[in-house]
Amino acid sequence: MFRRPTVIVRLPAGLLVIAAIAALLASCGGNAEARPDLAFVSTRGGVYAIYQMNADGGAELRVTDTETDSPKPQVLFYEVEPAWSPDGTKIAFSSRRSGSFDIHVMGADGTGARRLTATKEDDSHPSWSPDGGRIVFARSGDIYVMNANGSGLRRISDPTTEDSDPAWSPDGHWIAYVRRTPGTPVREVWITRPDGSARRALTAQGGRAFTPAWSPDSRRIVFSSNADSEVFALYAIGVDGKGLRSVVPTAGDNFEPSWSPDGSKIAYQEDGAIFTVELGGGDVKKLTDNENNDSSPAWNPVQVRP
Numbered sequence: 228m229f230r231r232p233t234v235i236v237r238l239p240a241g242l243l244v245i246a247a248i249a250a251l252l253a254s255c256g257g258n259a260e261a262r263p264d265l266a267f268v269s270t271r272g273g274v275y276a277i278y279q280m281n282a283d284g285g286a287e288l289r290v291t292d293t294e295t296d297s298p299k300p301q302v303l304f305y306e307v308e309p310a311w312s313p314d315g316t317k318i319a320f321s322s323r324r325s326g327s328f329d330i331h332v333m334g335a336d337g338t339g340a341r342r343l344t345a346t347k348e349d350d351s352h353p354s355w356s357p358d359g360g361r362i363v364f365a366r367s368g369d370i371y372v373m374n375a376n377g378s379g380l381r382r383i384s385d386p387t388t389e390d391s392d393p394a395w396s397p398d399g400h401w402i403a404y405v406r407r408t409p410g411t412p413v414r415e416v417w418i419t420r421p422d423g424s425a426r427r428a429l430t431a432q433g434g435r436a437f438t439p440a441w442s443p444d445s446r447r448i449v450f451s452s453n454a455d456s457e458v459f460a461l462y463a464i465g466v467d468g469k470g471l472r473s474v475v476p477t478a479g480d481n482f483e484p485s486w487s488p489d490g491s492k493i494a495y496q497e498d499g500a501i502f503t504v505e506l507g508g509g510d511v512k513k514l515t516d517n518e519n520n521d522s523s524p525a526w527n528p529v530q531v532r533p
Contacts, residue, residue: 263527267515308353310352344364344377365390396466458480475493475495488530501521502514
């Protein structure tokens with residue numbers, strides 16, 4: 228590996244103090260003040276819990292605080308798949324704390340958590356409507372919409388198909404999701420109106436697609452797929468099904484993309500760490516290490532300024 232030659236610069240004492248403070252801030256991610264830019268899931272505390280951090284990877288903070296020493300899977304998968312409300316004040320998530328996965332919601336600071344669904348089936352991948360009044364989620368191969376308080380539940384998917392990974396568009400017009408081709412492992416990205424009408428396929432790659440996520444202008448969808456190789460890479464496609472392209476070159480599997488609110492970056496998970504990629508420039512930044520099984524990055528839709 229190429230290393231730059233060491234240059235020794237002697238500074239006055241006052242400047243040394245300033246430099247030390249700057250170095251300390253840099254070690255904390257460039258800003259000592261926490262800005263909840265991203266929510267994500269990590270096992271660094273022993274269980275799957277929800278954390279927040281700045282967009283530069285600094286100021287990590289755990290926002291769900293339940294501790295357990297149990298090795299049981301229903302406890303280890305405690306809180307996963309965070310989804311911000313459109314105003315950034317709440318986070319919906321899936322939790323197996325009661326045996327099966329149910330949808331819960333809490334304040335963005337982790338307070339006031341309450342369960343919205345309670346069945347023996349597994350509920351996953353919550354996503355908010357842009358007005359914050361409804362939540363779409365997956366349940367055992369079907370897509371459901373309910374009010375944000377858990378009432379008014381109804382299925383919007385075709386009961387004869389296997390659908391998952393719903394994501395509500397920021398303009399409210401569409402819900403993206405993944406449909407498995409019957410009798411095969413092939414999964415393609417589809418979209419539907421929030422009432423379940425006008426369902427149509429966006430992709431026909433012949434691979435396994437997962438976790439579609441919308442651009443803030445609702446014109447494009449990013450998703451993970453292994454269509455071109457054994458490696459899962461990120462792709463983006465227009466809502467009209469045109470303009471399919473790769474997002475970031477990778478040698479490892481990329482999953483769970485999330486678009487930044489200004490549309491300039493996409494966060495994703497690779498090999499247990501959280502990364503971001505600059506769209507247009509292609510610069511990739513690693514925000515967390517690989518030791519803590521970090522996953523499910525979710526960008527706060529309210530752009531938080533330093």
